[in-house]
Amino acid sequence: MSGIASAPSQLGLAGKRSYDTVRRMCPAARFAAIFVLLNTAALSAANEVTATRIRAHTTFLADDLLEGRGAGTRGHELAARYVASQLARLGIEPGADGGIYEQPVKLVESASNYAAARLVVRAGDKEDALTPVNDMMVTIAPGQTADAITATAVFVGFGIRAPDLQHDDFAGVDLQGKIAVILSGAPQRFPSEQRAHHGNSEQKRTLLVQHGAIGVVTIMTPWDEVRRPWAMTVALSRFPSMRLVDDAGGLVNGFPQLRVLGSVGNAAAGRVLIGAPKTLSEIFAAAERGEPQNFPLGVTITLAGEATLRRVESLNVLGRLPGTDPELAGQPLVITGHLDHLGIGTAVNGDTIYNGAVDNALGIGVLLQVAEELATGPRPRRPVLFAAVTGEEKGLLGSHRLATHPPAWVQRCAASLNIDMPLLSAPARDLIAYGYRNSTLGAVLEKVAGRHGMVVSPDPAPEEVRFVRSDQYSFVLTGVPAMKVDPGKQAVDPAVDLVAAEVDYRKNHYHKPSDELDRPIDWTAAARYTALMADLARTIANEPSAPAWLPGDFFGELFGPKK
Known part of the structure; x- marks a missing residue:
């Protein structure tokens, strides 16, 4: 009886009111109700502990001391040492080769001198320097410090070849030794998966190299510039770019054949397309309809640039939680999140540290905290590889290294879950999952979401092609x-507008x-x-079979196991 008598002190004010109601029940009902109340109080207390721990981790990682965690x-x-120490505290084993937590990631940093950049269009005896x-x-x-090219320019639409969608911007065109002029993105008529893949810059550069181009100028479309204003493109371009260095010392996806690359804001598009046989509005109208198009521009373009190079090394932090099934010991579920942000950059309102709190x-x-919940609970059948990866902001570099060069103990990765920039200004009733409709992971998520009283909503902005823009895409x-x-x-509180909160962020x-700890974060x-992500991870890792691509899925057909 002593536990029952002391129950109100464990419940708080609301719990005490509920307890007063319970006291008026019959004994059997009373004991059942008290059990529910105490269990609810225990869950609430556990959530408070979890919230406190997440806040503590976030507070340290977003502090000015870490100067924005640039790769x-x-x-x-x-930041990497901090994450490694936390994994060690939890008893999670080192996951990298050599019995350590750190996987080295070698990089080349290139800082462009934009003041020295040249893009000159020559039409007949007229010259226009942007x-x-x-x-x-x-x-x-x-990998280069200076270069300049002058060549004939050819317009090749979006720079896309997609036979399955009856689209080929390269049909009948000769790009050998020439500069390609292309539009940003991909046709809006493409399904979201295909738009994501074909609009990817590396996919475009692969095609341009195959067709012999020596340079490229990308023009922002009007709709892309609404989504990402030219001023934002310029601001982010002031941060140095990076490329992975492979084991032989070469650059991964460096595309050296494309010697110089230009980007042009929509306002200056007409100056580059001055020799086109169509008007600018006709070109953009055809692009908006998703029509393939290419034609010579009747101009030559000079592109020139300079850069300062620096070789650096960064770290992925890897922790292994062994599973209970020895047959699955080399087939982990990988849970990633990028540890890097932008570092120190151009001052905004006097602040130069881009902390990346969210x-x-x-x-x-x-x-x-997901790692802690899995490590302190029952072990799943399948091992879990926790990976705080570097270089996401530079082009998914750390996750690319991990996906293509996993530790020796990994035979193959069973699945990838990624946690990136969760907007948590208030509790939500739903989830948005990128990749949800591509594999059997979607059905697992639906089941887990239901257990937590949540639903899965469709991607509200497929035009943003977010599935290919974070570390899961490397896998x-x-x-x-x-x-x-x-x-x-969908906020739990109907008075809260989570859409507006995201737009503001x-x-x-x-x-x-300003992405600092004073952002509204509901801990x-x-x-x-x-709790949901931990449940999802445990459920996936306990499945007897690894997740699989759904039949006919675009990415599964393109990259999955071949029959």
């Missing part, structure tokens, strides 16, 4: 089913110094999201 910087290394930054940005091939210190805080490229799960936009704080919502 290859001291601040990122401090203004650096205001009109255009120019970079040279990774993107992605919060995501790593969630990942560490997709190696044939691994993958999914990125985000909190949704993306417009005013995303990739800016209770973070705890709820973490």
